[in-house]
Amino acid sequence: MALTRTTKLEAVNTMLATIGESPVNSLTGQLGVDVRLAQSTLDEVLKAVQSRGYHFNVEHDVDLAKDVNGYIYVANNVVEVDVYPASYPNIDPVLIGNRLYDRKEHTYVFSSDLKASLTYLREFDDVPEAVKRYVTIRAGRVFQARYPGDRVADAYSERDEMEAKGAFDQFVSDTGDLNIFDSYLPAATITR
Numbered sequence: 001m002a003l004t005r006t007t008k009l010e011a012v013n014t015m016l017a018t019i020g021e022s023p024v025n026s027l028t029g030q031l032g033v034d035v036r037l038a039q040s041t042l043d044e045v046l047k048a049v050q051s052r053g054y055h056f057n058v059e060h061d062v063d064l065a066k067d068v069n070g071y072i073y074v075a076n077n078v079v080e081v082d083v084y085p086a087s088y089p090n091i092d093p094v095l096i097g098n099r100l101y102d103r104k105e106h107t108y109v110f111s112s113d114l115k116a117s118l119t120y121l122r123e124f125d126d127v128p129e130a131v132k133r134y135v136t137i138r139a140g141r142v143f144q145a146r147y148p149g150d151r152v153a154d155a156y157s158e159r160d161e162m163e164a165k166g167a168f169d170q171f172v173s174d175t176g177d178l179n180i181f182d183s184y185l186p187a188a189t190i191t192r
Contacts, residue, residue, distance in 0.1 A: 008124040011136040012038045018144040038143055045139040046124055049131065051079050053119040056128050060117045064100070070109035072100040080119035088114065134165055 013023035015038040024035055031039075050057050064072050064081070074081060074095065081095045092103040093114065101108050124132065 005125075005129050006132045006136065008039075008042070011042055011124065011132065011139070014136055015042065015140045015143045018140045019147045034147075037147070038139075041143040041146070042124065042135065042139045045142060046127070046135050047079075047121055049135055049138070050121050050127070051119070053080060054131075056131065057120045057122050058117055059120065061115050062118050064114045064116055066110045066113055070111065072110050072114065073098055074100070074118065075120075077121045078118050079121055082117045082119075083114055138165075 009024070009027055012027060012035065016023060016034060019034065021034050024031070027035070027039060064074065066072050072093075076098055078095065078098075081093060081100060083091070083093055090104065091110070091114075093100040093110075093116075094103055095101075096108075099108055100110065100114075102110060124135070127135075
């Protein structure tokens with residue numbers, strides 16, 4: 001059998017194993033409470049991890065066009081919008097609901113289009129394997145802790161989670177092309 005990337009079904013089955021439950025063949029149709037809870041916990045942890053913004057789920061220089069009323073809407077899977085302050089010194093946009101709000105002018109109406117960095121929530125099957133591994137182990141620990149009833153001893157330890165987090169951090173470091181100048185404060189200090 002060839003190894004392939006982890007699927008959401010495999011992740012949920014891994015989580016079910018932490019409470020001693022049998023694996024399922026599908027995540028559709030009539031699902032038991034345990035399966036729905038495991039799937040919900042996996043989605044919750046996946047959102048929490050991605051909301052920080054990483055190389056795999058942040059896109060830079062995205063054009064955001066205002067509509068005829070001056071509103072700027074973003075997709076429902078966008079969790080953060082960040083504009084470079086030097087490019088837009090007179091506005092301070094923040095995402096409220098699915099549209100931008102200018103905190104400086106206290107309005108949803110913008111006079112021009114913007115370029116921004118957007119942080120997206122990706123589906124489980126669309127994130128890199130290191131992210132899947134970390135999210136699965138972390139979600140398994142959360143799921144096991146929340147599950148009422150008997151727990152399987154030592155399903156996932158804190159050490160397992162830390163090792164998966166270390167692999168995740170290494171992945172971010174290797175693929176993120178991280179640079180001190182990517183942050184606004186060091187860049188502004190140096191260009192002063």
